Amino acid sequence: MKKRNFLSVFLTMILMASLVTGCGSSSSSPQAGGGTAAQGSGGDTDGKLKIGATVYYMTEFITLAAEGLKQEAQKQNVDLTILDANNDVSKQISQIENLISQKVDAIIVAAVDSDAVAPAVQKAKEAGIPLIGLNMLINSPDVTAYSGPNDVEAGELEMQYVADKLGGKGNIVILEGPIGTSAQLQRREGIHNVLEKNPGIQVLAEQTANWSRAEALSLMENWLQSFEGQxxxxxxxNDEMALGAIQALEAKGLKDEVIVVGVDAIKDACESIKAGKLDATVFQDAVTEAQQAVQLAVKAAKGEPFEKENLIKMELVTKENVDEYLKIYQ
Incomplete structure (x- = not known):
């Protein structure tokens, strides 16, 4: 009987010990930096943060930005997924919603449409997931932070270059980005800030070519017919549209008679300046913008302090200084 009582007590003690150990396993998994998993966190048990990014489409500029995202993700030791919305706002909204359902730790969005993605941004906030705007401002109070260009400054720089070259008098056409995007609106604001100070410059036409070289080529061909010799x-x-306009001008043998400027300082644009075709562009540092977006996403996910608005300074690129910018692509 004594042996049976001793065995019963021993088994009871083992059972109690296993229950205590089981309760201890339910504690929060630590994340990178020593914090605990946030609400909606998709962080693995090894503490590695998960960041999802969706971009409007893979222009040469966004391809550069994607490299910046990857570089900083590797540096920060986070898992990164980059999705291409192919300039389809419905697709981008779906991508954001899918990232929310995957419970990623943060989302980075280069928006197709500054207004249309706002409801998806709100869903991210409700899920406790910080959302960082990249390159395009999003018209929503629920955006956690923003990394992008000073687009008003970009418009002012390119337009001031033209105004100086024309001596404050002449006729221009303006190729715009997708209507309603922050870059289109703010670059337009910058362009018109300069035009207001130069009443001798007349705008013959102002129309979108949707950042597209091919659309700009077609539109410029039409303008050359409508405004022949004017x-x-x-x-x-942007540079893609500027390069499309140059193609149309060269086909008519008119490039030497018309000044052409753009924005972004992509490789093709810098090489065009070097070759004496494109007159000027405005450098927008895609890699730095993207790296900064990842830094903001990591800080927000960890609950660390950060600046909400982070604008990249713009720089005018001409034949005099283009070699410095071409070094970026070597």
């Missing part, structure tokens, strides 16, 4: 300069809100 166009003194083309002000394009």
């Amino acid at each position: 166009i003194d300069a083309v002000v394009a809100q």
Whole structure:
């Protein structure tokens, strides 16, 4: 009987010990930096943060930005997924919603449409997931932080270059980005800030070519027919459109008679300046913008302090200094 009582007590003690151990396993898994998993966190038990990014589409600029995202993700030791919305806002909204359902730790969005993605941004906030705007401002109070260009400054720089070259007098056409995007609106604001100070410059036409070289080529061909012999300069809100306009001008043998400027300082644009075709562009540091977006996402996910608005300074690129910018692509 004594042996049976001793065995019973021993088994009871083992059972109690196993229950205590089981309760201890339910504690929060630590994340990178020593914090605990946040609400909606998709962090693995090894503490590695998960960040999802969706971009409007893979232009040459966004391809550079994607490299910046990857570089900083590796440096920060986070898992990164980059999705291409192919300029389809419905697709981008779906991508954001899918990232929310996957419980990633943060989301980075280069928006197709500054207004249309706002409801998806709100869903991210409700899920406790910080959302960082990249390159395009999003019209929502629920955006956690933003990393992007000073687009008003970009518009002012390119337009001021043209105004100086024209001596404050002449006729221009303006190639715009997708209507309603923050870059289109703010670059337009910057362009018109300069135009207001130069009443001798007339705008013959102002129309979107949706950041597209092919669309700009077609639109410029139409303008050359509609305004034959009248166009003194083309002000394009990005380099792709500027390069499309140059193709149309070269086909008519008119490039030497018309000033063309753009924004972004992509490799093709810098090489075009070097070759004496594109007159000027405005450098927008895609890699730094993207790296900063990842830094903001990590800080927000960890609950660390950060600046909400982070604008990249813009720089005018001409034949005089283009070699410095071409070094970026070597």
